[in-house]
Amino acid sequence: MSASGDGGAVGQAVQLGTSRPPLPLVDLPEPEEVFKVPRIGVKEAITVVIGPSLIALGLSIGSGEWLLGPLAVAQYGFVGIGWVILLSALLQTFYNVEITRYIMATGEVPVLGWARVPPGWWLWVPLALLMVYFANIWGGWAAGAGEGLYVLLTGSLVDQPSERTTARWLAVLLMVIVFLLVLFGRKIARTLELVNWVVVGFVLITLLIVNLLVVPFSTWGTALIGLLTPALPPSGVDATLLGGLAGYTALASGLNWYNMNYYRDHGYGMGSRVGFIAALVGGKQEEVLASGVTFPDTPENERRWKRWFRLLLLDQWVVFFGGALIGMYLTTLLVYHLANLPGIEKPTRASMPTFAADVLGREYGTLLYYWALIVGFFILFSTQLGVFESLVRNMSDGLYGLSPAFRRAIAGDPRRFYYPFMIVLLIVISFLIFQALPTELILISANMANLGALVFPFLLMYLNRRLPRPARLRWWSYLLLVGNTIFFGFFFVNFLWTQLTGGPLVKF
Structure with a gap:
């Protein structure tokens, strides 16, 4: 794996795995070279380095933080539920770092990395895409955003079939808005980052303010102790809800890899040598390599790798983990307080999308009612934005990387497939979201995400142990x-057993 060279190609390549081209050896760039700044300080870290984790965080502070976590805590309390939340967030962040380790070291997105694992692409790429699509195509994220917008516009809860139909059409409209958003910018990934800076910032800051105004400080302590106290889940907890909470606390447990492609497009490590998908308006599509590149094992590259890895840890542990945990803490804290007010009924799966707004309006006035509707909509819309775009992106990246005929058909421009396919997917999801309640759809998605933990951590071990020595x-x-596999895999097996037999394999 060792080779010499101070910059540029060194005329050598290394084969990693099977059924994919060898990886040419090219020196790692310096972060300053990629981000076009004289040095990386605090300001530069905030303005140009941080980014991919915000897209994941915008998706994270959605189905888990706004729906499943608060629903579980309102029904069962913090003790036991909080420990599941904390373990899930910790394990998923470690998993994210390992996924991105591969992207930074090779410039390849995960769906193409899986193709290198024996027996080859013909098994792992279709299986990976099938699992991601099966977990997400039901559109619970879209339906939830549509209901939030309906209540915000009309002031009426979604109780009647006609109201639910209107809310679903609003969900379709929001998917059209996602399509319009990704038309603009230099990089599609950068557009998504900027949108999530606004959404995540607004959500977390205003959540903190409202909690300070309405939640007693004693409840803050109860919530924090519950989050940090090791304990089994509460007696009688719904196995499907618990599995969904574990799967969607931070991102999507075993399927987190499908939302990590943005590290390539942002330019982390060798991702800067591979290319990115440009926006249609304002972007210029440069060449995107069909296969990745890696770096020779030299002292200079080892030094650069350590710098890149520190930036990754900042992006994941400070922004993603910190933001996800704070988001879950603040949302569960608020809903727990509201659910325990005198005369207030506990939220249900059907009422959860608008529960906080309804109770805040009755107990604290119209201003907080509309605030909760706006926050709920922003949270669910950011989830919709991240999931919808990632589904399109992974299909585009997979076909582009694997098929020379596909690349010839689109003349080497991934946008020629990306945008038409987004329209096709919009039509398919628009049909599916009329079939069930949004929280039910999200529970299916979250538990299917846990299935990925039985597969992809092992594929990642195979790939990452074959990277250049420093990486x-x-x-x-x-x-x-392995901890990811055991933790999330348990919840999937419990969920599957419940679906097959009508009762959980393990009762608490």
Whole structure:
């Protein structure tokens, strides 16, 4: 794996895995070279380095934080539920770092990395896409955003079939808005980052303010202790709800990889050598390599790798993990307080999307009613934005990387497939969201995300142990990846058993 060279190609390549081209050896760039700044300080870290984690965080502070976490805590309390939340967030962040380790070291997105694992692309790429689509295509994220917008516009809860139909059409309109958003900018990924800066910032800041105004400080302590106290889940907890909470606390448990492609497009590590998908308006599509590149094992590249890895840890542990945990803490804290007010009924799966707004309006006035509707809409819309675009992106990246005939058909411009396919997917999801309640759809998606934890951590071990020496995973990474499989895999098996038999395999 070692080779010499101070910059540019060194005329050598290394084969990683099977059924994909060898990876040419090219030196890692300096972060300043990629981000076009003289040095990386605090300001530069905020303005140009941080980004991909915000897209994941915008998706994270959605189905889990606004719906499943508060629903579970309102019904069962913090003790036991809080420990599931904390373990899930910790394990998923470790998993994200390992996924991005591969992207930074090769410039390849995960769906193409899986193709390198024996027996090859013909098994792992279709299976990976099938699992991601099966988990997300039902559109619970879209239906929830549509209901939030309906209540915001009309002031009426979605109780009647006619109201639900109107809310679903609003969900379709919001998917059209996502399509329009990704038309503009230099990079599609950068457009998504900027949108999520606004959404996530607004949500977290205003959530903090409202909690300070209405929640007693004693409840803050109860919530924090519940979050940090090791405990089994509460007696009688709904196995499907618990599995959904575990799967969607931070992102999508075993399927987190489908939302990590943005590290390539942002330019992290070798991603800057591979290319990105440009927006149609305002972007210029440069060449996107069909296969990745990696770096020779030299002292200079080892030094650069350590710098890149520190930036990754900042993006994941400070922004993603910190934001996801704060978001879950603040939303569950608020809903727990509201659900325990005198005369207030506990939220249900059907009422959860607008529960906070309804109770705040009755107990604290119209201003907080509309605030909750706006926050709920923003949260669910950011989830819709992240899921919808990632579904399109992974299909586009997979076909582009694997098929020379596909690349010839689109003349090497991934946008020629990306945008038409987004329209097709919009039509399919528009049909599916009319079939069930949004919280029911999200529970299915979240539990299917746990299935990925039985597969992809092992594929990641295979890939990451074959990276250049400075980038290889350490012994403790194996333990944490196995921990992901055990933790999230348990919840999937419990969910599957419940669906097949009508009762959970393990009762608490």
